[in-house]
Amino acid sequence: MDAFKDFEAANERYVETFGAKGALPLPPAKKLTIVTCMDARIDPAAHLGIKEGDAHVIRNAGGVCKEALRSIVISQQLLGTQEIAVFHHTDCGMLTFTNSDIKSLLEERYPAAADEVKDIDFLPFANLEQSVKDDVQFLKQHPLVLKDIRITGWIYEVETGKVRQIV
Numbered sequence: 001m002d003a004f005k006d007f008e009a010a011n012e013r014y015v016e017t018f019g020a021k022g023a024l025p026l027p028p029a030k031k032l033t034i035v036t037c038m039d040a041r042i043d044p045a046a047h048l049g050i051k052e053g054d055a056h057v058i059r060n061a062g063g064v065c066k067e068a069l070r071s072i073v074i075s076q077q078l079l080g081t082q083e084i085a086v087f088h089h090t091d092c093g094m095l096t097f098t099n100s101d102i103k104s105l106l107e108e109r110y111p112a113a114a115d116e117v118k119d120i121d122f123l124p125f126a127n128l129e130q131s132v133k134d135d136v137q138f139l140k141q142h143p144l145v146l147k148d149i150r151i152t153g154w155i156y157e158v159e160t161g162k163v164r165q166i167v
């Protein structure tokens with residue numbers, strides 16, 4: 001496949017219109033952190049009108065806040081963000097397996113790595129709306145997340161591009 005072979009040509013086109021973005025400050029202008037899924041169908045900058053310099057966008061499988069915590073703490077404590085928006089989405093891969101499903105598969109493929117497999121929580125979820133509520137609650141009660149800030153929770157619909165606020 002070698003997808004990387006397209007990088008340089010695409011980058012040349014990007015650099016042509018890069019403009020003044022090289023002078024953007026490091027802290028996000030909107031003082032906003034977005035947590036969302038790594039799903040290839042999602043472009044958070046496009047669907048939320050976020051431009052370079054506006055926000056931190058933390059992505060992982062599911063947009064799971066427990067995994068994003070390290071980045072959230074850095075974002076708040078060192079780079080001044082004061083608002084978090086959590087996005088999960090329809091048709092997410094995280095709704096399609098359980099911890100025991102993926103652990104069985106890994107144990108079969110990597111029999112010598114049983115200890116490593118045992119140690120990982122893959123953090124799947126079974127209910128989309130509840131998973132958003134749970135993640136917002138996780139952040140609100142976490143001692144290392146700023147208190148008295150706005151934390152909202154959302155669902156993005158991959159079928160329509162629409163977002164819907166849950167929390």
Ligand SMILES: [Zn+2]
Pocket residue numbers: 037038039061062063089091092093094
């Ligand atoms: Zn997903």
